[in-house]
Amino acid sequence: MPKMLMKGNHAAVYGAALAGCEAYYGYPITPASEIAEAASAIFPKLGRTFLQAESEVAAINMVYGAAGAGKRVMTGSSGPGISLKQEGISYCAGSELPCVIVDIMRGGPGLGNIGPEQGDYYQVVKGGGHGNYRNIVLAPNSAQEMCDLTMLAFELADKYRNPVFVLTDGVIGQMMEAVELPEPVEKLPDKSSWAVMGNAETKNLINSIYLGHDDLEAWNRYLGEKYATIEKNEVRFEEYMMEDAEIVAIGYGSTSRVLQSAVDIVRGKGVKMGMLRLITLFPFPKERINVLPDRNVRGILTVEMSNGQLVDDVNLALRGKMISDLYNRMGGNVPSALEIVEKVSELYGV
Amino acid sequence: MAQKTVLRKPKGFMDVYKHKPGTEKDRTHYCPGCGHGILHKLIAEALEDFAVIDKTILISPVGCSVFAYYYFDTGNFQAAHGRAPAVGTAVSRANPDSIVISYQGDGDLAAIGGNNILQAANRGENMVVFFVNNAIYGMTGGQMAPTTLEGQKTTTTPYGRNPLSDGYPMQMCELLNQLTAPVYITRTSLHDMANIRKTRQAVRKAIRYASEKKGFSFVEVLSMCPSGWKMDAVRAQQWIKEKMIPRFPLMVLRDNAENTGPIERPVPVLDPEEVKKVLGYDTFETTGFKKRPGTMFRKVALRVAGFGGQGIMSTGIALANVGMKYGYNVSWLPSYGPEMRGGTANCSVKIQEDSIGAAECTEPNMVIAMNQPSLEKFEKLLVPDGILIYNSTLIDVEPSRKDIRVCPVPITGIADELGDTRVQSMVSVGAFAAVTGMFDPEEIKSLMPTLFAGKSEKVRKLNEEAVQKGYDHVKRNF
Numbered sequence: 001m002p003k004m005l006m007k008g009n010h011a012a013v014y015g016a017a018l019a020g021c022e023a024y025y026g027y028p029i030t031p032a033s034e035i036a037e038a039a040s041a042i043f044p045k046l047g048r049t050f051l052q053a054e055s056e057v058a059a060i061n062m063v064y065g066a067a068g069a070g071k072r073v074m075t076g077s078s079g080p081g082i083s084l085k086q087e088g089i090s091y092c093a094g095s096e097l098p099c100v101i102v103d104i105m106r107g108g109p110g111l112g113n114i115g116p117e118q119g120d121y122y123q124v125v126k127g128g129g130h131g132n133y134r135n136i137v138l139a140p141n142s143a144q145e146m147c148d149l150t151m152l153a154f155e156l157a158d159k160y161r162n163p164v165f166v167l168t169d170g171v172i173g174q175m176m177e178a179v180e181l182p183e184p185v186e187k188l189p190d191k192s193s194w195a196v197m198g199n200a201e202t203k204n205l206i207n208s209i210y211l212g213h214d215d216l217e218a219w220n221r222y223l224g225e226k227y228a229t230i231e232k233n234e235v236r237f238e239e240y241m242m243e244d245a246e247i248v249a250i251g252y253g254s255t256s257r258v259l260q261s262a263v264d265i266v267r268g269k270g271v272k273m274g275m276l277r278l279i280t281l282f283p284f285p286k287e288r289i290n291v292l293p294d295r296n297v298r299g300i301l302t303v304e305m306s307n308g309q310l311v312d313d314v315n316l317a318l319r320g321k322m323i324s325d326l327y328n329r330m331g332g333n334v335p336s337a338l339e340i341v342e343k344v345s346e347l348y349g350v
Numbered sequence: 351m352a353q354k355t356v357l358r359k360p361k362g363f364m365d366v367y368k369h370k371p372g373t374e375k376d377r378t379h380y381c382p383g384c385g386h387g388i389l390h391k392l393i394a395e396a397l398e399d400f401a402v403i404d405k406t407i408l409i410s411p412v413g414c415s416v417f418a419y420y421y422f423d424t425g426n427f428q429a430a431h432g433r434a435p436a437v438g439t440a441v442s443r444a445n446p447d448s449i450v451i452s453y454q455g456d457g458d459l460a461a462i463g464g465n466n467i468l469q470a471a472n473r474g475e476n477m478v479v480f481f482v483n484n485a486i487y488g489m490t491g492g493q494m495a496p497t498t499l500e501g502q503k504t505t506t507t508p509y510g511r512n513p514l515s516d517g518y519p520m521q522m523c524e525l526l527n528q529l530t531a532p533v534y535i536t537r538t539s540l541h542d543m544a545n546i547r548k549t550r551q552a553v554r555k556a557i558r559y560a561s562e563k564k565g566f567s568f569v570e571v572l573s574m575c576p577s578g579w580k581m582d583a584v585r586a587q588q589w590i591k592e593k594m595i596p597r598f599p600l601m602v603l604r605d606n607a608e609n610t611g612p613i614e615r616p617v618p619v620l621d622p623e624e625v626k627k628v629l630g631y632d633t634f635e636t637t638g639f640k641k642r643p644g645t646m647f648r649k650v651a652l653r654v655a656g657f658g659g660q661g662i663m664s665t666g667i668a669l670a671n672v673g674m675k676y677g678y679n680v681s682w683l684p685s686y687g688p689e690m691r692g693g694t695a696n697c698s699v700k701i702q703e704d705s706i707g708a709a710e711c712t713e714p715n716m717v718i719a720m721n722q723p724s725l726e727k728f729e730k731l732l733v734p735d736g737i738l739i740y741n742s743t744l745i746d747v748e749p750s751r752k753d754i755r756v757c758p759v760p761i762t763g764i765a766d767e768l769g770d771t772r773v774q775s776m777v778s779v780g781a782f783a784a785v786t787g788m789f790d791p792e793e794i795k796s797l798m799p800t801l802f803a804g805k806s807e808k809v810r811k812l813n814e815e816a817v818q819k820g821y822d823h824v825k826r827n828f
Contacts, residue, residue, distance in 0.1 A: 002634030005671050005680070017629060022618045025440060045628050047616035049443045053436065054469035061433035061466075065440030068427055069407075073440070091430050175709045176667060176682040178674045181631065184622040196425035196441070198448030200404035205419055207428040211371050254709075261707030336712040 001180045008146040009034035009173040012076070012102050012166060015150030017042055018184045021100070022071040023049035025062035027081060030114040031170040032104040035076035056081040060088030060101075067097035068206035070195030072154050072188065076102035078170075079112065079120050082128070089163055090129030093223075094208030096194075098157035100150065101135075102166045104173035107332045115332015116170035116254060121309035124165050125281045132220045134227045136164040136234065137281040139252040143177035149279075151182065158189045160230055167281065169305065171254035171334060236279035237288055241267060245274025247299045247348055248292055250314055250324065252278040254334060255303050261337035262344070271350040286317035293322040299348045300324040303340060305333075362394030362403050363421050370420040379417055383583025385540040385573025386415055389482060392546075392553045393451070394422065399554070402561050406449040407441050409434040411463075413455035414488040424451075432463020435470035438477045446615040449560040450477040457487045460496035460520050467522070474531030474565040476613045478556040481522060481568065484575035485594060492578040496520040499597055504578075523570050523603050533607040534559055534567035537600050540574065541590035545600070555605075563612035572598055638675045639793045647786050648703055651711040653728050654778070655696035656720025656741070661775035665718065666697035668779050668801055672789050673701035675797060683709040694723050701788070716786075718778050720761065725749065739781055741774075757785055757828055764819045773816035780820025785828070791821045 006014070012035055016024070024039035036052065043050040049066075053059035059075050066073035077085065082103050092099050105120045107113040122128075125137050136156050138149040146168070153164040191197075196204050210216035238256075241263050242248070249259045256277040266273040276292075278285055292300060302311040302324045311326040318324060327343045329335045344350060359365075367375045380386045397403045403423055410418040412431035419426035425448070429437040434452040442450040452470075459467050459481050467479065486504055487493040493506040497519050501510040511519075523537045534556055538549040549571055556567035572594050574586040581589060619625060626632070652669070656662045666682050673680040683698040698711040715733050719725040719740040725747070729738060734753045742758035743766075749756050759781045765774035783789040794817050798810040 002631050003674065004634055005667070005674055005682070014629065017625065020620055022620075023440065023443065042629070044616070046619045046625060048618050049440075049615075051439070051443070054465055057433065058436040058439075058466055058469065061430060061436035062440035064429070064433075065427065065437035066444050068437075069441050069444035071444045087430055088433070171683065171709065174684055176670060177706075177709075178680060181629070181634075184625040186622055188620065196407055196427060198405045198407055198425060198445035203404065203423065203425050205369060205426045205428075207369075207419065207426070209416070209428060215371070257706070258708040260705070264707065334708075334710060336710075337708055338712070 001182065003178050003180050005176050006143055006179050007034055007174060007176050008140070008143045008168065009104065010038045011143045011146035011179045012150045013038035013042055014179070014181060015147035016074045016100065016154070017046060017048070018147070018182060019151040019154035020072050020185045020188045021048070021074050021154060023066045023073045024075065025051050025053050025059045025066070025073065026075045027053050027056045027059050027077065029078045029081045031106055031173050032076050032078045032081070032102065034173070035102055035104070056084035057088065060085035060092075063099045064088055064092055064095070064097060067092060067099045068095065068196055070191040070197050072158070074100040074102065076104070078104050078106045079108045082120055082123060086123065086129035089135065090131050090133060091208055092163045093133035093135070094131060095206050096161040097163070097206065098161050099163050100153045100157055100166065101163060102150070103168070105167065105169040107330070113332050114170065116305065116334055117330060117332060118169055118253060118255065118305040119307070119309070119330070120167065121281070121304070121306050124167050125313075133223060134230070134282050136160065136162055136230060137167050138164065139167050139279055139281050140172060141168070141253050141256045141277065142172065143175065143179050146172065147179050147181065151185070156234065160226060162226070162230070168253045231283040234280060235283045235285045235287070237285040238277040238279060240275040240277060242274035242276065244272050244296070246296050247271065247273040247301065247344060247350070248297050249273065249275045249301045249303055249340070250278065250289070250310070251275070251303045252281060252310070255305055258335055258337050258340065259303055262340040265337055265341050266344055266350065269350065273344065284313050284317065289314055289317035290319060290321065293318065301327060301344060301347065303327045303335060305329055305335070360391060360394040360398045362397035362423060364423040367420045370417070378421065380414065381577045383574055383576040383586055384414070385484065385571070385575070386482065388540050388546060389480065389549070389553070389571055389573065390418065390421055392550045393480065393557070396554045396557045397424070400557060400561060402449050402557065405447060406451060407445065409438050409441070409450070409452045411452075411454040411458040412489070413458045415453050415455060415482065416489065418453050432458050432461070433466055434458070435463065435466040435475070435477070435479065439470050439473065439475050442476050443615060446476070446563070446613070449557060452477055452479045454479065454481055455488070456481070456483050456485065456495040456497040460522050468526070468529070471526050471532050471566050471568065472529045474533070474613070476560060476563050476565055478560045478567045478569065480553070481570040482573045483570055483598065484573045484578065485519070486575050486578040488575050488578045497598070499593055519597055521598060523568065526568055527603045532566040532568055532604060533564050533610050534605050535603040536568070536605070537570040537572070537598060537603070539572035539590055539595065539600055541572065541587040559607045562607075564607040564610050565613055570598070638677050639790070641676050641678075642788060642790060644787065647715070647788060650699070650701040650716055650786065650788070651714045652699040652701070652716040652718065653696055653711050653714040653731065654699065654718045655694055655724030655728050658695045660720045661772065662695045662720065663697055665775040665778045666699045668775060669699050669701065669782060671801060672779070672794055672797060675793075676789065678702060679704065679706050681706045681709040694721070694727065696724065696728070718782070719745065720774070721745065722747065729754070737785060739778070739785060757781070757824065759820065759823055761820070764823065765816060768812060768815055768819065770812055773813050776813040776816035777820035780817040781824045783817070784821045784824035791817050
């Protein structure tokens with residue numbers, strides 16, 4: 001397979017192209033603009049649609065239109081842009097439209113700054129828009145995974161007819177790594193039973209209105225069952241040096257890369273530390289986290305670039321068996337491996 | 351013999367309104383005297399007459415016509431408030447042969463969706479927009495619309511619309527007529543039979559244009575809202591004639607579809623072999639170089655820093671590329687954003703056997719400093735015994751640390767001697783190769799077609815020389 005040095009942001013677009021994504025609708029925002037730029041360079045060469053929308057709101061509604069028309073479709077943005085898209089994402093979820101949204105998180109709240117952060121965790125993982133829905137959320141931590149998980153995102157989106165987020169931060173979006181490009185998808189799923197494709201066979205309805213209270217409740221129950229199925233089938237995580245770990249660090253995205261370095265340093269001192277790296281944030285690997293205290297684990301440290309958003313879910317997963325400690329940085333600061341090592345030594349006396 | 355006229359429902363409507371909840375599946379949800387029903391019928395008739403029902407996709411808005419999808423036997427979308435033109439844009443791009451109809455009211459189109467309609471019109475999307483202007487928000491119970499007349503009382507302008515605080519009625523046809531792309535812009539009314547007939551002509555023309563892929567048509571229709579206006583149906587018709595038409599004159603503002611060719615959209619390439627070809631799979635080199643024995647470094651954690659414009663980023667990318675060809679794990683991380691504009695720029699490069707954790711080099715074992723501020727900033731980050739390569743052309747101060755290895759190279763000077771300052775990146779790459787012993791200069795030079803893809807042979811040659819000069823300088827002096 002050909003190997004190419006590329007930015008995470010570009011790798012996501014290659015992944016989309018390989019997954020048969022036929023349309024990209026987006027609006028520029030740092031640090032996600034390279035996604036739109038790469039799509040504008042690649043998509044027209046493949047006869048696919050690239051359109052720079054007039055706004056984030058327009059972009060997600062174009063995604064709604066293209067998804068409803070049965071196409072694989074993607075948009076990309078960063079925190080403030082994702083906030084603007086939330087109504088449209090709720091419509092996509094409520095109408096069961098498969099789509100892929102890439103969020104390259106930056107510092108917030110408000111205009112914040114363009115440094116890397118993970119402060120969109122709540123708004124992406126918990127739903128974000130109005131109503132009872134969940135997004136599937138994948139958290140790549142390398143350029144390779146920006147490609148691979150974007151491809152997976154399209155598969156999961158179609159499998160569950162649901163919006164799927166590729167959630168990462170400015171570091172992963174901006175960094176370049178070697179990416180082995182996989183084979184393009186051979187065959188796209190047939191969506192004619194529900195999509196609107198402009199012919200007699202597909203005079204379907206794309207809609208999220210249920211006027212009757214019982215009807216809407218039933219619809220929400222149905223969606224809830226779908227999310228439960230997703231939680232059952234799609235949990236993904238990676239373990240690093242976990243076999244005998246007594247101290248476990250938990251993180252995702254660029255934080256997990258730093259944690260890997262930190263674990264190496266701590267292991268070098270003969271201390272048994274490991275890392276649980278979350279690849280899916282919804283579904284959250286809660287069963288795996290829940291059993292951590294059943295073994296020799298004496299300390300759990302959640303490391304995030306946000307204000308304790310991830311550690312909330314870790315503690316919910318632990319269901320009181322143990323309480324996770326938190327180390328976090330914000331504002332565009334990425335924790336260094338040494339900082340984390342210091343924290344580990346302070347907390348667990350190693 | 352007088353012929354018997356049979357009135358029947360046009361085939362553009364569903365026989366039974368199956369999506370409508372409740373038992374009344376044979377009638378609309380609209381109030382008596384409302385204009386929507388008339389316009390719906392004109393559209394449904396036209397779809398039947400042009401035999402385009404099956405390839406029509408209707409987008410229902412938010413407002414009274416939110417349930418337009420109950421009635422039309424077409425493909426149907428219901429869109430978020432104001433976004434029908436954005437949704438329609440993507441639907442039209444996805445199905446270029448279909449007839450896309452965006453059916454919107456005045457609040458939806460002119461207020462919350464104001465930008466979306468302007469931009470879809472400006473792109474000349476192949477769609478028809480039916481804009482029902484009844485000067486009020488009907489669905490939500492009679493609030494002020496962008497098209498509410500001066501002095502008109504609504505539930506949010508109880509003392510009448512006051513232009514000083516509420517602005518003036520928006521004339522959307524006139525506004526859109528400022529744009530280049532639309533092919534057909536017209537305003538009609540539903541207040542009497544003569545005008546319904548004119549509306550019928552406008553509806554048919556717009557749908558014909560869409561079927562001929564002529565582009566963007568905009569049909570504004572003045573329409574009665576007896577409930578919102580709190581009048582009976584007859585008085586409502588008169589109100590259009592007396593009050594609305596003077597403010598919203600009925601006319602064709604533009605009709606130049608005859609001079610416009612059909613819009614052709616590209617056909618998506620999905621064949622895997624074709625996709626791989628377009629993405630350049632055959633041009634990527636899959637072969638690499640053998641790692642060189644006896645190199646000093648198992649792990650390079652390098653910081654390259656200097657002024658913006660000194661090729662800082664490209665130095666880092668080139669080194670990562672070369673490292674990749676040698677089979678190392680590599681990463682490159684820039685400082686990005688405003689930091690890059692003026693002042694100092696820097697990037698982190700890791701080249702190592704093991705998998706790479708953090709990409710940022712917080713404790714580099716190597717620094718290439720291209721200017722004085724970078725030297726000051728990054729020298730102190732170096733680990734003990736780390737290597738500092740600095741650009742002695744621009745830096746005349748000795749580094750202060752004594753526990754590091756120092757390697758001054760006149761990087762800018764060498765580049766200038768070669769006649770192009772821009773090749774200093776490759777001078778740095780050459781110097782790096784010599785210092786670390788990781789890369790062979792000849793092998794680096796063989797990568798020029800990849801590193802300088804699309805550049806002239808002359809540029810490649812010059813950069814090859816730069817690699818060699820940087821390499822030789824270090825070999826000679828250290």
